[in-house]
Every structure is written in C-alpha cells, then in structure tokens.
Amino acid sequence: MSQPRILIIEDERGLIQSLEWYFKREGYETIVATDGQEGLTKAQTLLPDLVLLDLMLPTMSGLEVCSQLRSFDKTKLIPIIMLTARAEESDEIEGLSVGADDYVTKPFSNKILLQRVRALLRRSEVQPENGDSIQHIGICIDRVRHQVTIHDELLELTPTEFRLLECLLRQPGRAFTRHQLMQASIGEGSIVLERTIDVHIKTLRKKIAVYLGEKEYIETVRGVGYRFRESSED
Numbered sequence: 092m093s094q095p096r097i098l099i100i101e102d103e104r105g106l107i108q109s110l111e112w113y114f115k116r117e118g119y120e121t122i123v124a125t126d127g128q129e130g131l132t133k134a135q136t137l138l139p140d141l142v143l144l145d146l147m148l149p150t151m152s153g154l155e156v157c158s159q160l161r162s163f164d165k166t167k168l169i170p171i172i173m174l175t176a177r178a179e180e181s182d183e184i185e186g187l188s189v190g191a192d193d194y195v196t197k198p199f200s201n202k203i204l205l206q207r208v209r210a211l212l213r214r215s216e217v218q219p220e221n222g223d224s225i226q227h228i229g230i231c232i233d234r235v236r237h238q239v240t241i242h243d244e245l246l247e248l249t250p251t252e253f254r255l256l257e258c259l260l261r262q263p264g265r266a267f268t269r270h271q272l273m274q275a276s277i278g279e280g281s282i283v284l285e286r287t288i289d290v291h292i293k294t295l296r297k298k299i300a301v302y303l304g305e306k307e308y309i310e311t312v313r314g315v316g317y318r319f320r321e322s323s324e325d
C-alpha cells in the first residue's frame with residue numbers, strides 16, 4: 092500500500108485538525124467528512140483503505156454509517172475504527188456488533204490510534220490462500236470467497252468475526268488466548284483491550300446460535316480464553 096487513504100468522519104474541528112496533521116506526517120492520505128451523510132458518500136465514492144468513525148455525528152449517526160458501509164459490497168471489507176466519546180460499554184458493543192473492527196475511547200493518544208490503524212491495514216493486506224476451506228460440524232468457511240455458511244445458509248459476519256471464527260475453527264478443541272485471537276482477527280501488533288475480543292465473541296456466538304441453537308459452540312476456557320467445540324455431541 093503506497094500511501095494508505097484514511098477517511099476521518101468526525102465533527103469536532105480540533106480533533107479533525109489533530110488527526111489530519113498527525114496522519115499526514117506519518118505518510119497517510121487523509122480525507123475528512125464532518126457529518127454522517129457526507130462520510131457515507133465519501134466512503135462509497137473514494138473507497139478509503141480505512142475509516143475513522145465518530146459515534147455522535149450530525150445528519151446520520153456513526154452506527155448508521157457503519158451498518159450502511161457493511162451492507163454494500165464495495166465498502167463491506169473496509170476496516171472501521173469507532174471513535175467513541177463515552178467509555179460506555181453499550182456503545183462499544185453496539186459499534187462492534189454493527190461491524191466496526193475496533194474502537195478507541197476519547198480522549199486517546201494519536202500514537203495509540205496509529206498502532207491500531209497499522210494493525211488493521213496489515214491485516215487487510217494479507218491475501219487468503221487459494222482453494223482453502225475449513226469445515227466443521229456443518230459450518231463451512233470458504234476463504235477464497237470470504238464466506239461462511241452453516242448448513243448451506245449464508246452467515247453474515249464482519250471481517251473481524253470472520254477471522255476470529257477462522258482461527259478457532261482451524262483447530263477445534265484447542266484453546267486460544269485472547270491475545271492470540273486478537274492477533275489473528277484484528278492484526279499482528281494490535282494492542283486492543285482484551286474486552287474487545289470478548290465483545291466480538293459475544294456477537295459471533297449470537298449469530299451462530301441463530302442456526303445451531305443455544306448450545307455454546309464457542310466455549311470459554313477459564314483463565315485462558317476461548318475454544319471451539321470439537322463435536323456437536325455433549
């Protein structure tokens with residue numbers, strides 16, 4: 092990626108200036124939108140490599156922008172980092188469940204944000220290997236088409252959930268630490284909070300439960316992290 096293009100959707104002037112200055116200095120191309128509708132339009136037309144998305148925006152909320160971006164083919168794989176003003180878990184969970192990959196809570200340091208941006212961009216550069224698919228108890232991950240089906244029904248996953256499930260299903264029964272899951276799903280060198288993984292696991296469990304029932308397929312391993320069930324039997 093020569094000069095990655097970042098779309099900043101934010102309505103606080105001071106923060107926009109600081110982000111633009113910082114990311115330009117670090118070699119990024121920056122585009123700014125100051126309300127939700129403008130942000131959505133610019134994302135769809137300019138196709139940035141990553142979106143920084145404020146939650147509270149005029150004309151259209153960050154959550155709405157996020158779910159719109161996820162529902163269009165051209166924009167559904169663009170990494171999104173939510174900038175949340177309040178340290179309220181409900182906002183973060185909502186943001187991640189509508190498809191954001193990560194979030195930072197204001198006020199944040201530009202340096203930390205940059206590390207998260209780099210981690211997500213590295214992740215999206217990785218190309219899937221050819222012809223690779225993973226199958227386990229009715230779930231099929233097609234890595235070429237970037238699709239997951241359960242008993243032939245298409246499962247709609249965010250890019251992060253996809254990678255998370257892929258990691259777990261490569262070795263059913265093996266427990267992964269939150270750190271390992273973060274590296275696999277969000278990116279090498281990511282320094283996100285471990286709680287972020289818990290939130291992604293929670294939304295992933297809900298989506299799987301729609302097809303496979305309430306049984307816990309992604310098991311919590313106390314003191315370690317998570318593992319996927321080896322079989323559908325008890």
Ligand code: CA
Nearest residue numbers: 102145147148
């Ligand atoms: Ca705002």
